[in-house]
Amino acid sequence: MEQNKLQELLLDMSLKEKVGQLVQVSGFYFEEEGVLTGPENTVGFTQEEIDLAGTVLGSIGAERLRMIQKKFMERHPHHIPLIFMLDIINGYRTVFPIPLAQSCSFDPALAKRCASIAAKEAAAAGAHVTFSPMVDVARDARWGRVMESGGEDPFLNGCFARACVEGYQGKKGADGSADLAAKGKIGSCVKHFAAYGAPEAGREYNTVELSERTLRDTYLPPYREAVDAGASMVMASFNTLNRVPSAANKRLMREILRKEMGFGGVTISDWAAFDELMYHGLAGNRKEAAYLAVEAGMDIDMMTSCYSKNLEQLVREGCVDEALLDEAVMRVLELKNALGLFENPFKDADELEEKEILLCDEHRKAARCAAAETFVLLKNEGILPLKREGQKVAFIGPHVENKSIFGVWSMFGREEDTVSIADALRQRGIQTITAKGCAMFDNGRGLEGESGLDIDQMDEKAQRLLEEAVEAAESADAVVLALGEHRLLSGEAASRAQITIPECQRRLLLAVQEVNPNVVVVLFSGRPLDIRELSERAKAVLNVWQPGTEGGNAILDVLYGDTNPSGKLSMSFPWCVGQVPVCYSELSTGRPYMPGRIYKFQSQYLDIPNRPLYPFGFGMSYTDFYISEAVASDSVMTRKKPITVSVTVKNTGNVKGAEVVQLYIRDCVASVARPVRELKGFQKVWLEPGEEREVSFSVTEEMLRFTGADMEYASENGRFCAYVGNSSETQNEVRFELKN
Ligand code: GLC
DSSP: HHHHHHHHHHHHOOOOHHHHTTEEEGGGTOOOOOOOOOSOOOOOOHHHHHHSSSSEEEEEOOHHHHHHHHHHHHSSOOOOOOEEOOSSSBBSSSOOOOHHHHTTOOOHHHHHHHHHHHHHHHHHOOOOEOOOBOOOOOTTTSGGGGGSSSSHHHHHHHHHHOOOOOOOOOOTTTTSSSSSTTOOOOOOEEEETTTOOOOGGTTTTOOOOHHHHHIIISSSHHHHHHHHHTTSSEESSSSTTEEEEGGOOOIIIIIIIIIOOOOOOOEEEEEEEEHHHHHHSSSSSHHHHHHHHHHTTTEESSSSHHHHHHHHHHHTTTOHHHHHHHHHHHHHHHHHTTTTTTTTTTTOOOOHHHHHHTTHHHHHHHHHHHHHHHHHEEEEEOOOOSSSSOOOOEESSSSSSSSOOSTOOOOTTOGGGOOOOHHHHHHOOOOOOOEEEOSSSSSTTSSTTGGGGOHHHHHHHHHHHHHHHHHHTTTOOEEEEEEOOGGSSSSSSSSSSOOOOHHHHHHHHHHHHHHOEEEEEEOOOOOOOOOOHHHHHHHHEEESSOOTTTTHHHHHHTTSSSSOOOOOSSOBBSGGGGSSOOOOOOOOOOOOOOOOTOOOOSSSSSSSSSSOOOTTOOOOOOOOEEEEOOEEOEEEEEEEEEEEEEEEEESSSSSSSEEEEEEEEOOHHHHHSSBBBBEEEEEEEEOOOOOOEEEHHHHHEGGGOOETSSSSSEOOEEEEEEESSSTTOOOOEEEEEEEE
């Protein structure tokens, strides 16, 4: 529809209709199977409010959405189509690894492929927009939603944010916007703006207290990347920033997001966040909440009646300028127009296509390759890869048969479609011994038929499982222990103060390792865990996160060496939870810890080391790589003359593999304290045995910019160090200077 026609439509709409466009209701109101996400809420929408809604969340299915759209438009006074939005976080029916795992691939193209397939499947099922990617920098493993993020680093998060937005929407065209009406594309709603990933104490929905500089230099960059990539929507976060919740934070939503970042799309609250303005103590009632939100620049009210029951009155009373309302409504109409919904309100919803492409072989293959590339080999004392012949392996643990390995935000992933480790073993006809060994959870949940057991029977059953596992371990040459978090132990409202594996699994590890030291732990998790003891006792640790639909196949591909692991940690594994939040790009402090220096008065603990158990950027391979000394093309760079920093990488082992060469930069002296190093580039290179390749990074002045003492975003002349290596702990250093 031409812009002028949109204007005419807006002019012709009643005030009530305009308000309706800013109301998002759950699909629940249009059908019985809608998926209610976020806090339950008794909203009390009237039928009239539902009939005038602008968007719907949580419903999916081509037939269902076509039916809802058709009936809705027939009833709507101007027959304005709904936008169907929902959470497609790491895949729709074909489920990919959780986003935290995907970021460990250090391969944004992988995330783009996953997002593109997710968009195709969801679009065929009738979806128009996904509430993804989540790009909250996450440095606190206690917080459950680290599983949705791209980890602890702003630059890496930004690379994956861009990749996901382009995967969902396609690349921006010359006009600066993506072709959302194109087949198999859906709009991307980046979230949660801003800094939701820094809750105090890692406790979900808790307060966020950040300096302006930390907000700008650490937490905003990935959102900026997503907006620059053309994200259609931005979801405001639940948390306060500077004591103001995002949904009422005019400075954040209008000054920073719209003016500074140039975002012209639609903003939406998180679930019931307008109501939460009352609980935060900013609004005395829903009318005040509506006023604060619309003034702050919030377009869509997700699942509260604040807008639907108050906005019309606020305009009529002159409290809210109707022009403000019109701006928000026009943005929603423009999004519907960009999606092509005025011409084709059903967009790609197609039952035949839905049946054909969901879980098709091509998508399964992509899920299997992606999963294998996200695994991080944390330890390997020569026990991996396993031998195909002449080695008896016992697969033990509650995750061997577990098919619920697709992450907590995969509401549309199904266990029956998912390949567990046991399924993969059976599919390959690998003769092996399996044993569950223990329940999935400490309270016994996960034991077959546990509901009908009393405590004594539970204990007896647990003891029997343990004995069976020990027997299996004794009879094998090696043991693969599949342990770790169930998917329900991470995600939203799943903060954990103790980030260890369940005690029952720990007992299993000790019992098995006592009779057979050749233990490989396959670790499932939605967050970095405290795995000191596990890591000490196992001869190998492969972290597989929550690997998705093809997880079992991908795990066996790596365990048996069909695929060489290449993942690198995008989030540090802490020494213990007391170290959290821990991050490689910390500030030096005035008394920096000097390894090896025995001196009390330096920044350290009495009881644990400063360094994490496994650092950001770390991950092993089945082959070895040599990285030469870093060389700079010049020791002086200017704003106009970048320098190049290079190394040569060689595969010195005997199998093909990938190394992720990482570039970190330190600003040695500046107007404010700067991190001891920051990731500024990475290149993943696949090399045949014996093959070597030069890897070069262009170091530009833009890379050196930060928010200085004057709060201006700029670089400052002076001395810098560049580090190039295969983890954030590399000491392969080259120095240079920035001059005018
Ligand atoms: C949830 C989440 C958000 C999600 C929304 C809609 O509470 O915070 O990430 O997109 O509700 O499901």
